[in-house]
Amino acid sequence: MAFLIRTVDHTSSGKEIVRDRTIPKTDVSIGRAAENDIHLPDLAVEQHHITVHSASDSSLSIEAVGTLGFSLDGKTETSAQIAPGAGGELEVGSSRLTIERAEDGVTLITITQVETESDRDILRGFALESALPSKRAMSWIFAGIVLVALLAIPVATHLFRTPVENDPKGETPGQVVFDSTWSTGELSMAHHSLEENCEACHATPFVSVQDTTCLTCHEEIDDHAEMPRQAKGMAPFSTGDAIQWSIAQTLGKEGPLGCVSCHTEHEGPVKLEAASEKFCADCHDALDTRLTDVDFTNASDFGEKHPQFRPAFYTAYGNDNPDRVSLANNPVEMSGLKFPHDIHMDEQGGAARMAISLGKYGAPLECSDCHEETDDRIGFKPVEMEASCESCHSLVSGRSGAGFTNLRHGDIDDLREDLMRLDRGPRRSIVNGRTRPGQFAQGGRYYSNFGRPVASYLSLTNALRPDGLCGECHLPTTTNGRADVMPVNLPDRFLHQGYFDHAAHEDESCTDCHAADTSKEAMDLLLPDVESCRDCHLGETAVKTEKIVPSGCAMCHGYHTPTMPWRPEDHQNESPANLIATLERIKR
Amino acid sequence: MASKAQNKFQQDEQRRNADHVSFLKHRNWRWLKVAAILTVILSLGYALIDQEPRPNGGSWYGYTLGTIGLLLIVWLSLLGIRKRRPTPGSWSLKNWTSAHVWLGLSLTVIGTLHTGFQIGWNVHTLAYVLMLLVIVTGIYGIWAYATLPAGLSSNRKEMTRSDMIEALTAIDRQLESAAQPLDRQQSDLVIAALGQNVFYGGALGRLTGSYPGCATNRALKNMPMGRSGEEAEDRVTNLLTRRADQLGQIRRHLRIRALLEVWLFIHIPATIALLAALLAHVISVFYYW
Structure with missing residues (x-):
């Protein structure tokens, strides 16, 4: 039972000085006082700091004498045990006492000075910072990537591009790099080819898309009305919208009547949708309060608030232009024709009998025998006398060879000529087999028709009488002193501000809407009024049933071309060429 | 005189109490209330104000939401600067932090309403996603600060x-x-x-x-x-x-x-990236107006 005390000192040059001494005791005192067995001249050490007792089983017990503890293997203790054979590191103040077991039960205590290691450096390792890239570096890198790739590159390539003329086919690729990252959403299907060509529309930095840019391709588009009138007729904005528009327009954005204010883009790959009833009603609901001089009334819902139809037709014989008259005013059409529909449509009547006897019809007359739909199935072709009437109302004037000669229809002069020719035709000879001799024979120089003036010589006058040939259908009149018929004024189209799709109504019979079977006079205007449409068609918000069809404005009205409603099939492949074709069809 | 002393005592007492109140509950949940009121008002506005043709960041209401959101983001990100400049007073750091947390949470609603629920692969949605990332890491941070230090302490066993x-x-x-x-x-x-x-x-x-x-x-x-x-x-x-x-x-x-x-290593870089993305977002929107 002894302690071998080994003191290790360092010279200033770092050389070790090792001194050994043996203390043949079972207890060793450690402290600052000189009488201690191990004397540590360190102010951090108590005068009598620690006692180390070596027990008989060679385990060591270490006790702090005072209140200050010590550190054993890094842990602060005031009392500790070291098992037999085990060692430990005792730290007191700046001294380290390494306890080891030497041979023969001797305990070796090596005293060294603790190197004042920079704690701070190693403690940094505890922070996560030491295991990850610095926050600041990451911030700069990420922000840099965003600013360069998503801002600087698009802006620079846009500024330094060579502007090209707009390509209506949209096949020109864009020149600006990475600007598709600016797109707030896919373009509509019609503009899909421009997806990678932002600058086609966004031509100038910080200038909103201009109408003129739209019109470089959509040059055929008409304005809904004159711009100043539209502006005046618009419903007032909400405060928020008013502020936004005033700011936006100050900064050069097209106004609320600009293309993009309705045709919003980047809303996904959608087809152009028909405008909603509300869209129209925003202005047309109380339009008369803002535009006091319009000649049509307000409209907001077909079922509840829509003016009576005002077709355009001729209100007096021989008028140069048609007039628009509301169906509410019991209008009378003065087309210049006599035509009782009821007689022609009566399945038991004379007209039906005659039609049955004619190979062309073989059955009582139907509407379509005279009224032929146009190819687009929207309207009807003009009724032509030769094709529709002449089978019964014959103009046959005589025989010629194998067939017949006809009086020509449509021009009084032609008729007069035909009648004259008729008169100059050869008389039937009274006696067969005998002719006049020589130059007096037919075709000879002195031939003359010595017969009495035939009835047909005077028949132009007769024909134009109310009970004459022409008078069957026409009204006689006098033009420049000469007998004539009243000009026929039948409009090709009655409703010019809206549109009616006959094809969509093919399950209905004509007389469901047009009361032709009871019409005795051509003066009856056989157009259905708004109330009869409402049997099936109510406003957009109406509840759809088997009979009721909720009908928005766009079903009958177009915006840019009021006579043409919005039709989805027109917008399937909205290439400009197609659009022009559509517009031309409308014009026709 | 007495009442003055009484006041002083109360003030000091208040201050002592305040020092031990969580920044979340600061001033009787002041910033939670502010954030909640802001969120409710803006959500009601979104629901009740009709935006034609559809809610969108470019409508007047969208611009309003966007402006509020942008100002909030910039202000809240300034906490990083504010905390390095200790200045006591009514705008104490605790006050700032409380506002930072609660208003930051309200940005989830404000930002989402500003998008009009239109999301895509673009710089605009990038900014939105970064904002959400910052907020989510922030929420994690609060959870971490509230729960983890106890474990740290018990693991130490009085060792430094x-x-x-x-x-x-x-x-x-x-x-x-x-x-x-x-x-x-x-x-x-x-x-x-x-x-x-x-x-x-x-x-x-x-x-x-x-x-x-x-x-x-x-x-x-x-x-x-x-x-x-x-x-x-x-x-x-x-x-x-x-x-x-x-x-x-x-x-x-x-x-x-x-x-x-760990949340700070996402929260901070994502915030700076968010500020960059916001700049790109705002400029690009008006560049291609």
């Missing part, structure tokens, strides 16, 4: 970080001398254990607490278990076990600290 390192170093020194009699193979195991950095394992190791390449554990695994009879081997095994225990404590500490700090 330097104590832990010191303890390990002490064990290491003993290991080195105890390992002297060992054969080559075992010596190499000990050398590897001693040579491995205390903080070995990287961020992932810290966060998961999993250190598959730990040389101390490997050495332990390859040392004879139990009493082998060889005194030196037993002593080394004993010391290696102590080393592993000490490393375990350090690593638990590291794990808790990593969990406590």
Whole structure:
């Protein structure tokens, strides 16, 4: 039972000085006082700091004498045990006492000075910072990537591009790099080819898309009305919208009547949708309060608030232009024709009998025998006398060879000529087999028709009488002193501000809407009024049933071309060429 | 006079109390209330104000939401500057932090309404996603600060970080001398254990607490278990076990600290990236107006 005390000192040059001494005791005192067995001249050490007792089983017990503890293997203790054979590191103040077991039960205590290691450096390792890239570096890198790739590159390539003329086919690729990252959403299907060509529309930095840019391709588009009138007729904005528009327009954005204010883009790959009833009603609901001089009334819902139809037709014989008259005013059409529909449509009547006897019809007359739909199935072709009437109302004037000669229809002069020719035709000879001799024979120089003036010589006058040939259908009149018929004024189209799709109504019979079977006079205007449409068609918000069809404005009205409603099939492949074709069809 | 003293006492008392109130509850939940009122008003506006043709960041209401959101983001991100300039007063750091948290949370609603629920692969949605990332990491941060320090404290067992390192170093020194009699193979195991950095394992190791390449554990695994009879081997095994225990404590500490700090490594860079994306968002929107 002894302690071998080994003191290790360092010279200033770092050389070790090792001194050994043996203390043949079972207890060793450690402290600052000189009488201690191990004397540590360190102010951090108590005068009598620690006692180390070596027990008989060679385990060591270490006790702090005072209140200050010590550190054993890094842990602060005031009392500790070291098992037999085990060692430990005792730290007191700046001294380290390494306890080891030497041979023969001797305990070796090596005293060294603790190197004042920079704690701070190693403690940094505890922070996560030491295991990850610095926050600041990451911030700069990420922000840099965003600013360069998503801002600087698009802006620079846009500024330094060579502007090209707009390509209506949209096949020109864009020149600006990475600007598709600016797109707030896919373009509509019609503009899909421009997806990678932002600058086609966004031509100038910080200038909103201009109408003129739209019109470089959509040059055929008409304005809904004159711009100043539209502006005046618009419903007032909400405060928020008013502020936004005033700011936006100050900064050069097209106004609320600009293309993009309705045709919003980047809303996904959608087809152009028909405008909603509300869209129209925003202005047309109380339009008369803002535009006091319009000649049509307000409209907001077909079922509840829509003016009576005002077709355009001729209100007096021989008028140069048609007039628009509301169906509410019991209008009378003065087309210049006599035509009782009821007689022609009566399945038991004379007209039906005659039609049955004619190979062309073989059955009582139907509407379509005279009224032929146009190819687009929207309207009807003009009724032509030769094709529709002449089978019964014959103009046959005589025989010629194998067939017949006809009086020509449509021009009084032609008729007069035909009648004259008729008169100059050869008389039937009274006696067969005998002719006049020589130059007096037919075709000879002195031939003359010595017969009495035939009835047909005077028949132009007769024909134009109310009970004459022409008078069957026409009204006689006098033009420049000469007998004539009243000009026929039948409009090709009655409703010019809206549109009616006959094809969509093919399950209905004509007389469901047009009361032709009871019409005795051509003066009856056989157009259905708004109330009869409402049997099936109510406003957009109406509840759809088997009979009721909720009908928005766009079903009958177009915006840019009021006579043409919005039709989805027109917008399937909205290439400009197609659009022009559509517009031309409308014009026709 | 008396009432003045009374006032002073009350003020001091109030101040003392306030010092121990969580920044979340600061001033009786003032910023929670502000954020809640802001959120409710803006949500009601979104629901009740009709935006034609559909809600969109470019409608007047969208611009309003966007402006409020932008100002909030810029202001809240200034906490990073404010906290480095200690200035007490009514705009105390606690006040700032309280506002930072509650208004930051309200940005989830304001930002989402500003998008009009139109999301895509573009710089605009990038800004929105970065904003959400910042907010989510912030929420995690609050959870971490509220729950993890207790574990940190209990793991310490009254040891400071330097104590832990010191303890390990002490064990290491003993290991080195105890390992002297060992054969080559075992010596190499000990050398590897001693040579491995205390903080070995990287961020992932810290966060998961999993250190598959730990040389101390490997050495332990390859040392004879139990009493082998060889005194030196037993002593080394004993010391290696102590080393592993000490490393375990350090690593638990590291794990808790990593969990406590990791959100900042997303929160801060994402915030700066968000500010950059916001700049790109605002400029691009008006550049291609």
